[in-house]
Amino acid sequence: MSNAAKTYPPSTEMAEGAHVNAAKYDAMYKASIEDADGFWREQAQRVDWMTPFTTVKDVDFTFGQVKINWFADGELNVSANCIDRHLETRSDQTAIIWEPDNPEEAAQHITYKELHAQTCKMANILRDLGVGKGDRVVIYLPMIPEAAYAMLACARIGAIHSIVFAGFSPDALASRVNGSEAKVVITADYAPRGGKATPLKTNADQALLHCKDSVKCLVVKRTGGQTTWTEGRDFDYKALAKDAADICAPEAMNAEDPLFILYTSGSTGQPKGVVHSTGGYLVYAAMTHEVTFDYHDGDVYWCTADVGWVTGHSYIVYGPLANGATTLMFEGVPTYPDASRFWQICEKHKVNQFYTAPTAIRALMGKGAEFVEGCDLSSLKLLGTVGEPINPEAWNWYNDVVGKGTCPIVDTWWQTETGGHLMTPLPGAHATKPGAAMKPFFGIKPVVLEPASGDIIEGNGVEGVLCIADSWPGQMRTVWGDHERFEKTYFSDYKGYYFTGDGCRRDEDGDYWITGRVDDVINVSGHRMGTAEVESALVAHPKVAEAAVVGYPHDIKGQGIYCYVSLMADEEPTEELRTELRNWVRTEIGPIASPDLIQWAPGLPKTRSGKIMRRILRKIAENDFGALGDTSTLAEPEVVDELIENRMNR
Numbered sequence: 001m002s003n004a005a006k007t008y009p010p011s012t013e014m015a016e017g018a019h020v021n022a023a024k025y026d027a028m029y030k031a032s033i034e035d036a037d038g039f040w041r042e043q044a045q046r047v048d049w050m051t052p053f054t055t056v057k058d059v060d061f062t063f064g065q066v067k068i069n070w071f072a073d074g075e076l077n078v079s080a081n082c083i084d085r086h087l088e089t090r091s092d093q094t095a096i097i098w099e100p101d102n103p104e105e106a107a108q109h110i111t112y113k114e115l116h117a118q119t120c121k122m123a124n125i126l127r128d129l130g131v132g133k134g135d136r137v138v139i140y141l142p143m144i145p146e147a148a149y150a151m152l153a154c155a156r157i158g159a160i161h162s163i164v165f166a167g168f169s170p171d172a173l174a175s176r177v178n179g180s181e182a183k184v185v186i187t188a189d190y191a192p193r194g195g196k197a198t199p200l201k202t203n204a205d206q207a208l209l210h211c212k213d214s215v216k217c218l219v220v221k222r223t224g225g226q227t228t229w230t231e232g233r234d235f236d237y238k239a240l241a242k243d244a245a246d247i248c249a250p251e252a253m254n255a256e257d258p259l260f261i262l263y264t265s266g267s268t269g270q271p272k273g274v275v276h277s278t279g280g281y282l283v284y285a286a287m288t289h290e291v292t293f294d295y296h297d298g299d300v301y302w303c304t305a306d307v308g309w310v311t312g313h314s315y316i317v318y319g320p321l322a323n324g325a326t327t328l329m330f331e332g333v334p335t336y337p338d339a340s341r342f343w344q345i346c347e348k349h350k351v352n353q354f355y356t357a358p359t360a361i362r363a364l365m366g367k368g369a370e371f372v373e374g375c376d377l378s379s380l381k382l383l384g385t386v387g388e389p390i391n392p393e394a395w396n397w398y399n400d401v402v403g404k405g406t407c408p409i410v411d412t413w414w415q416t417e418t419g420g421h422l423m424t425p426l427p428g429a430h431a432t433k434p435g436a437a438m439k440p441f442f443g444i445k446p447v448v449l450e451p452a453s454g455d456i457i458e459g460n461g462v463e464g465v466l467c468i469a470d471s472w473p474g475q476m477r478t479v480w481g482d483h484e485r486f487e488k489t490y491f492s493d494y495k496g497y498y499f500t501g502d503g504c505r506r507d508e509d510g511d512y513w514i515t516g517r518v519d520d521v522i523n524v525s526g527h528r529m530g531t532a533e534v535e536s537a538l539v540a541h542p543k544v545a546e547a548a549v550v551g552y553p554h555d556i557k558g559q560g561i562y563c564y565v566s567l568m569a570d571e572e573p574t575e576e577l578r579t580e581l582r583n584w585v586r587t588e589i590g591p592i593a594s595p596d597l598i599q600w601a602p603g604l605p606k607t608r609s610g611k612i613m614r615r616i617l618r619k620i621a622e623n624d625f626g627a628l629g630d631t632s633t634l635a636e637p638e639v640v641d642e643l644i645e646n647r648m649n650r
């Protein structure tokens, strides 16, 4: 199959005009591997240092003593790098184009000068609320400019932000506020999205009931709608901003000081706080943004992600702004008011690089090409995807209907943990293949391992688990408050390597294809979810005795959430209860975790030692029960027949 995959070489124009062409990639990649110190010392000059670093890389991947340091004795400020240093040449250039949910409402063009003033005001307000260097601030905001101001304001005063996606429930918000011991939560009254408004402040109020009394709440009045107000705890951002000073000196931060925490799902337990650094992260986000998207001065770049995910951190805010780019921020959804919204925005703001998720492409593909064809997309030069493997059908549609066959598609593979792209074709250097992540970025040493033995699989035309043999500057540094968990999760299964949790194939040409997660993490509409989290939400319901959750192929979402639920004795499996459980999970975690299918399971297949055989449950959910494999270790094999008989995905 790999040999047969159609390839799309870069156009002559791309190959000639891009930052990196094929020859340059080869030379730079070689240099980045053979002399990592020299390579990254030079690349680190793309950011401004307040105190230059003397050491580049200080890394140990040995389980039990993992440490990751880059540019460790240097000092810098991320907000100064994203704003102040551009003021001399770009103060009147648009930094952020903000497009509201409702197309009738005016878009905003925020210049670098304005971004500076707003960020400083926010920084001063946070300081007045008692936030200092090293303190944590939770950001629970819609996609409004204030989300970027808040991130940059934290960076400016050395506070560590932790963004919680606005689609998460009050419970999820509370656990992140408590987990990071945040001093302040920044939220909005309402979050308009797709013509509806989520009452974020009400969610925050509920969450704060479960947090320390000292936690303050800074509220951006986005719609001006009704909310309750707790005097002394709640503060009106816009009222305070009127009088706040619009200058604020940036703190000198150590390169290894944390810039942010971002909670993400893993294969076990509750979400973990991924910690990213200041210096290495910024260098890596800036470089990948420029090179992968071939960003040139004056381009208008749009990443459709939400700032609640890592993609929004690295590729809406930090990477683009570090490069002095014009970055577009969209508050709404691709299908509101109708399925042409993305393309209307591209036309309206003359977008040059467009970066989205396969799930959005599949959803829009289903609505028909006419929604695209009505819009002038001649400004587009490059398309990107992220978040999950893209199926060739969606890739081809993206290429033909959106890109008109003239825009290279960069299929960027990376993770919350990696801070930036680890594998992607570079538009001027590499031919692309529908569905392939193609080549490692500079400094990235991928290895394919035999899953059971951990032996390295050499050569091409091979498949295995994907590990990375050495560090890169954007790598996460630790799990917030739990370095042991960090080591155990990423460095214990395959000693000496960073384990990605993904499987991959290296085809006959030596190009990489990500085959999906090899652990109990599923990817629903590009949102990463631990099946364990959904299980613990389900068993928290008084009528549920036991639950097992797996992913199954879903046309639009990529993967859907399939739940096997055993009820307490005497509980009736009714349609009402199904709805109740679905709503229950939505409140425990958030709408993104809403179960797609719930199958009543009188019993779950277990080994004699009581371990649930997930492999079997996955097969049944995939409607592929002909290939159940070895069931001889099952305690009660008849349980499986019952589950097959009543399977939900036929």
Ligand code: WTA
Pocket: 264, 309, 310, 311, 385, 386, 387, 388, 389, 390, 411, 412, 413, 414, 415, 416, 417, 437, 500, 501, 502, 514, 516, 517, 523, 526, 527, 528
């Ligand atoms: C998956 C998102 C195939 C992968 C940036 C990874 C992908 C997980 C791709 C990380 C891609 C991301 N092709 N799979 N281009 N990009 N993934 O942390 O399984 O939300 O491990 O980071 O998404 O998801 P996360």
